[in-house]
Amino acid sequence: MSSVLYDVPGPKARRISLIGSVVGGLAILGLLAWIIFTLGQQGIFEGRRWQIFTRADVWRLLGNGLGATLSAAALAAVIAFPLGLLLCLLRISDVKLIRVPTRVVLEFLRGMPVVLMMLFILLGFGTSQFIAVVAGLVVYNAAVFAEIIRAGIQSLPKGQREAGLAIGLTSFKSRMLIELPQAVRRMMPSLVAQLVVLLKDTSLGYIVAYGELLRAVQLMADVLGPAFLFPVFFVAAGMYIAINIAISRLAVWIERRGSKKAAGGTAKADPAVAEAGAP
Amino acid sequence: MDVIIENLPLYWEGFLRTLFLSVVSGVIALVLGTLLAAARVSPVAALRGFSTAYVEILRNTPLTIAFFFAAIVLPRLGVQFAQFEVAAIIALSTYTAAFIAEAVRSGVNSVPVGQAEAARSIGMNFGQVLNLIILPQALRTVIPPLINILIALVKNSSVAGAFFVLELFGYGRQLANANGDQVITVLLGTAFFYLLLTVPLGILASTVERKVAIAR
Numbered sequence: 001m002s003s004v005l006y007d008v009p010g011p012k013a014r015r016i017s018l019i020g021s022v023v024g025g026l027a028i029l030g031l032l033a034w035i036i037f038t039l040g041q042q043g044i045f046e047g048r049r050w051q052i053f054t055r056a057d058v059w060r061l062l063g064n065g066l067g068a069t070l071s072a073a074a075l076a077a078v079i080a081f082p083l084g085l086l087l088c089l090l091r092i093s094d095v096k097l098i099r100v101p102t103r104v105v106l107e108f109l110r111g112m113p114v115v116l117m118m119l120f121i122l123l124g125f126g127t128s129q130f131i132a133v134v135a136g137l138v139v140y141n142a143a144v145f146a147e148i149i150r151a152g153i154q155s156l157p158k159g160q161r162e163a164g165l166a167i168g169l170t171s172f173k174s175r176m177l178i179e180l181p182q183a184v185r186r187m188m189p190s191l192v193a194q195l196v197v198l199l200k201d202t203s204l205g206y207i208v209a210y211g212e213l214l215r216a217v218q219l220m221a222d223v224l225g226p227a228f229l230f231p232v233f234f235v236a237a238g239m240y241i242a243i244n245i246a247i248s249r250l251a252v253w254i255e256r257r258g259s260k261k262a263a264g265g266t267a268k269a270d271p272a273v274a275e276a277g278a279p
Numbered sequence: 280m281d282v283i284i285e286n287l288p289l290y291w292e293g294f295l296r297t298l299f300l301s302v303v304s305g306v307i308a309l310v311l312g313t314l315l316a317a318a319r320v321s322p323v324a325a326l327r328g329f330s331t332a333y334v335e336i337l338r339n340t341p342l343t344i345a346f347f348f349a350a351i352v353l354p355r356l357g358v359q360f361a362q363f364e365v366a367a368i369i370a371l372s373t374y375t376a377a378f379i380a381e382a383v384r385s386g387v388n389s390v391p392v393g394q395a396e397a398a399r400s401i402g403m404n405f406g407q408v409l410n411l412i413i414l415p416q417a418l419r420t421v422i423p424p425l426i427n428i429l430i431a432l433v434k435n436s437s438v439a440g441a442f443f444v445l446e447l448f449g450y451g452r453q454l455a456n457a458n459g460d461q462v463i464t465v466l467l468g469t470a471f472f473y474l475l476l477t478v479p480l481g482i483l484a485s486t487v488e489r490k491v492a493i494a495r
Contacts (some may be wrong), residue, residue, distance in 0.1 A: 009322065017322050024325035042356050111430075111477035112470050113437035116448055120470075123455050123462040196339065203341035207441035214343055218351075226355055233352050237344050244339035 039230075049231050052224065058232070065216025066239060072130065072212065073199045076137035080198070081191075083138065084145025085180065091150055094171055109143035115204045122208050129210035133202065141198050148190045152183030157263050185262040192251040196244050203240070213240065282461045283468040286454055293450035294472045300364065300436045300446060301476070304371035305429055311372065312379025317409060319384050330380065337377035342438050345370040350442040367439035371432065378428050386421035387413055426484035433476045447472050 009017055039045065052058050090102040109117075118136035121127055127135070156179060164174030184191070206214040217236045221229035258266045283290070318330040337345075349370040350363060360366050390413050398412040418425075440448030451469030455462045 013322075017324075020323040021325045024323050024329070028325060028329050039356065044356075107478065107481065108470075108474065111434075111474045111481065113434040113448060113473060115437050115441070116451065116466065116470060116473065119448075119452060119455065120463070120466045124466065200339075200341035203343035204438070206343050206347075207438070214341075214347060217347075229355055230352060233347065237340065237348070240341055240344060241336060241339045244341075245335065248339060 043227075044230055049227055052228055052231065053235070058220065061216050061220055062213070062232070062236060062239075065211065065213035065236070068130075068210065068216075069199070069202045069205075069212040069240075072133050072137065072205060072210070073195075073202045076134045076141065076202075077195060077198055079134070080138045080141040081145055083142035084149060085184075087142055087146035088149040088153070089175060089180075091146055092153065092175075106143045106146060109139055110147070112140070114140045114201050115207050118204060118208045129205065129208055132208055133205040133210045133212075136204075137198055137201055140201070141194065144194055144197075145191065148187050148194065149180070149183050151190075152187035152267065153179050155186065155267060156182055160263055182262040185259045186265070186267050188259070189251045189255040189266060189268060192247065192254060196247045196251070199244060199247065200240075280464065282454070282458050282464055286450075286465075286468075289450050289454065290447070290468060290472060293445065293447040293469075294475070296364075296444070296446040297433065297436050297448075297472075298476070300367055300371065300439055300444070301429070301433045304368050304375060304436070305432055307368070307372035308375035308379050308432070309425075311376035313383055313414075315376060315380035316383035316387065317414075319380065320387055320409075322405065334377045334380050337374055338381065340374070342370070342374050342435055343441075345374045346438050346442045363439075363443040367436070367442060367444045370442075371436060371439070375428060375432050375435070378431075379425065382421045382424040382428060383417060385424075386417035389420050390416045423484045423488040426480055426487065430477050430480045430484070433480070434473065437473070 043049070087102060087106060090098050091106060093099045093102070114136055117139055118132050121135045122129065122132035153175075160178055160182065161174055164178040165171070169177065202212055203214050205212040206218070209215070211219075213236050217229075217232050220232050224232075255266055255268055315330045315333060318326040319334070321327060346367070349366040353366065354360070394412055394416065395408055398408045403411065436446060437448035440446050440450075440452060445453070447469055451466055454465045454469075458465055
């Protein structure tokens, strides 16, 4: 697309573009240099601040935090997906008495901040922090999964359901045997992209005092002293970003690979659908 | 119920601050995001690279991390804010801008190639093609996703409540701690005020999707 927006550059345009690139690159480098210089003046790059990473217990604490983050995310994802399927089936049920209340519940869940749900479960039901984080994530992401799968079912060619009904399947069986499997395959990129959102949301556990990665950072800064806040934060943020980028790449890979088993092929992961409720 | 009515002024104050955070961050993010999207399709390689890196990193950063950075790490590095709202707005707008850039970019990609070709064949330059032909159409197709991002922004502003800004979630948490016996009522009240913002926006998004978006 971008190549259509402007002419194939001639010698003059190439020169301007090169100059632009160099100037722009220098400006960005300058900004980076300024940031690094400012950080340096704060003594961020003193060796002793980074020497803590030679200590095993620092890594153990970070590892524990990461483990807490990943286990909450994994458990939430495993529960949320089947629940999302169920909610999706209820949402598109032929019976109005089931469909309409489900829709109201889904809108309610999707319209609420996840952190509020976590706090609600934590204080309202007096659960442990872990359960509050997992349950908050489950409830919210199940609603999002339901909406994604519903979008997948609606985007299938009409003939799929008609064919199912025509060979004598009941409405429910057609949904289960014909439409759902295709919809899930078709929406796989969006579903995987939603996993990134889910993983990012585990960091909200910090707010309800669940001992996840960010809480571990805070803890270490409190114990070791504020001087170590930046290095530890830097490493922890790097971990989060690396894992999320890996999952995002997986979504893109699935999207590129496509699926021949879903009518209409694999749908692109819509950044806005996935983001529709993310912190 | 009484606890909500008694504390209605607090709820209202929190609601207004949530609204304030969302509107200010939303406007900044829209401008920044559109600029990033333009940089992403520009002929200048350095700008493309910067925009790609920015979007890739911010999109994969948890918002809580962004808030932690703006509200706790930055002050330690010598950047002092007069109010924590500023930190919240920085975190929210830089984070949201990445998603807006991505949505606008996919909108730019959804405009048929012929549009840009036609514009160029009548002699428009890059700036004109983008400003007069591509962006007006792209923005229209991205309105529903943009509204969805703004809904997410409203909900995301709740994270500010945990970083020293007393908005809806901040007050909700405070009230919940003060009224231990009526936690559920207090938090349902908070939820109600969030829904007051998100549900109309959601309805708006689906209406726009049905009506305006297709009319290219």
